[in-house]
Amino acid sequence: MASTQVVHAHAAPQGFIRKYVFSLDHKVIGLQYYFLALIAVFVGMALSLLMRIHMVYPTANLPFFGEIKPETYLMFLTMHGTIMVFFVLTTAPQSGFGNYFLPIQIGAPDMAFPTLNMLSFWTTFVAFVVLIAAFFVGAPLHGWTGYAPLSAVPSAGPGEGLGADLWITSIAIFCAASLMGALNFITTVLDLRAKGMSMMRMPLTCWAWFITAILGLLAFGVLLAAGILLLMDRNLGTSFFVPGGLNFTGQTAFPPGGFSPSSTPIKHSGGSPLLWQHLFWFFGHPEVYIAIVPGMGVTSQLLSTFSRKPIFGYKAMVYAMLAIGLLGFVVWGHHMFMSGMSPYSAFAFSIMTMAIGVPSAIKTFNWLGTIHRGRVRFTAPMLFAIGFVSLFVSGGLSGPFLAQPVLDIPLHDTYFVVGHFHLIMGVAAIFGIFAGTYYWFPKMFGRMMNETLARWHFFITLVGTYAIFMPMHYLGMAGQTRRYSEFTQVAYQMKLVPLQKFVTYAAIVTISGQLIFLFNLFWTMAKGRKATDNPWEATTLEWTTATPPPHDNFAGRTPVVNHGPYEYSVPGASRDYVMQTDPATATAH
């Protein structure tokens, strides 16, 4: 293991390659992750736009793509899910912001293992390239969950050959990269905290990144195991997931009259498709929290900062996040109520799942308690943090419905589930990323993002996402099935097409609204108003250092922490906030 790199015992690198490409600096690596996620999110969003248009105008001739065929729709579905879950929701909030701000917020000069950190980014990058390569050989049809046997047999359908191999390889590489990242995060938090920075003085963002890293460390190994078994089933003739007696024609396109069974079944027997589901969801459910927990951390940080009040119930917030992480490992079965599992185990999974409502409610009430009677400053990051709470509640409330097998069975394969998980896992986490971007942009680039544009961006995105995903709950209850490429040919679903059209229009508007963000981001980088070192009057360590932070974060100083992270409006203090590094006497009153 070459993980014994000297932490910044070297001078700041000078050459372009060492400074910006193969950099060991956690700040550069954080930005690399962030911009990778930014590219990925626009690819993923373009795919969703194509899917939405195809769904309501199935015969439309789109530029570049022509008329989208059903199998193409499923390829878009797979790539949209995979790109968004792995390369956006896992990459930006954890690896992006976490890499940039975790070491600064705990007062460290860098991550524990800078070389490993660089390796972890470039491995992620390779995973992304491999995934995109699947586009060019025909992407798989099996969705981001990759259910066997569709994913396990190369002749199962178009894109399930080389495309599926590339997909699995990409996931396996991504697992390795995430494990390296998680290792680094955990070691950094445990070993590199500045003097006085006890665990219970860490900002909640650091707690969130730490807990997310633990979840990743435990979950990605399982996905890697499942991926190895799947690759063996596909290429080495084993039968872990493939049952006997399957018939595949080996045709690479859907024939107009449907498939006719071939006379020779494939040479597998005895595998269990359910085994894949168990392994996948044992990873998959913690993955949901990997996406959302960093957003919770950012939201807690921002609500306290912009309400000028200490966070309500710091310890409760920490324990609630730990409880959510722990419960996340014992509820995977609720994704599988449709698989014919024993009602007894379904009952156990159902109870555990509903128990997650308790720590989630603790967090929500603490957020509301933090804003309550605060002197709220409605800045752009604050708006997005409030939006996060709103989406977390709206998306979360449909969770207890789906947690009950008796309700999940009719709702599972409908748009109700699509609405649920997009609100809570997708859009809420994205709002966390936006909040973090607006909040930390002045520290990262030394300029203030434009508030007016940010407000337009916020309101378009908030109203737009609600307009997209709220009607989906109704569509689901009315029986609109998910994963169908079109509804215009299905008699009972045709009545719902007007509402689907509304959703598509809302999606077009919302996606266009993101161009405002993109413009604001790059325009501010070049021409924005210069920021001071602590423009938000916040307390945590990243605001004590220069803007942008120097190579070793604190320019040779070693910060000493005397205060908790949320000391706002302290009675008797000279300002309405006490920095973590202020002398201990500041709170002597």
Add this chain to the structure above:
Amino acid sequence: MATLSPTVSLKYPKTRGGGGAGAPPISGGGDGDGRAGGSSPNYGQRLRRARLGLAVGLTPVIMLFVSFTSAYIVRQGLPTLDLRTNTYIHDWLPVNLPWVLLMVNTVVLLVSSVTMELSRRQITRQAALAPVQSIPGVSLGEERTVPWLGITVVLGLGFLVGQWLAWQELASRGFYLATSASSSFVYLLTGMHAIHLAGGILALLYVAITSLLRRPVEVRRIAVDITAWYWHFMALLWIYIFALLEIAR
């Protein structure tokens, strides 16, 4: 893991461990020859950090094999549909492992674990004595040094060759990777363990290269130390896999 707390106190003065003394040099290269000038990195801290990183890094390895184990046990008890009779049957074929050969391999691996430990202690001693020996005119006498590290690499390679012979033996009995679910798992578990052990051998070869490059003994010492703990873990993992394959056939 009690074994991970540093048990060896270093002879290097810990000048950089305290609060204000940890300031990294901002300008000028501290990378190459700066060590003599008092800017030596804190090896004690680096060793502790590397050990912590290893402990954290072994967790996903454990999760990987926990996943394989759960898949193994589930698949073993799973009835499968027999297409000829259209009934559910148990198709699990117990694999008779080449017991003697695997026992020899186990002994080889355990001995390599001992030599690895001796190697770790050897380099720990060397690292502790290095500052004394660097004083001009001071000699500690000729110590007879056994190349424990080289012996460990040879034994590790011997274990891998032994595993390869075991696979040959299984194949000659008609158990290939895709023959039955049980044989798939035998190859999977032993193969994944072999890959991980090969990683340990690569780490030892990396140490050998750093030795040739005349890196400070402390740098090698950290690499040897964490590879040793990794190596012991691989020995334990092998005993677990062997027991699983023998007991839960």
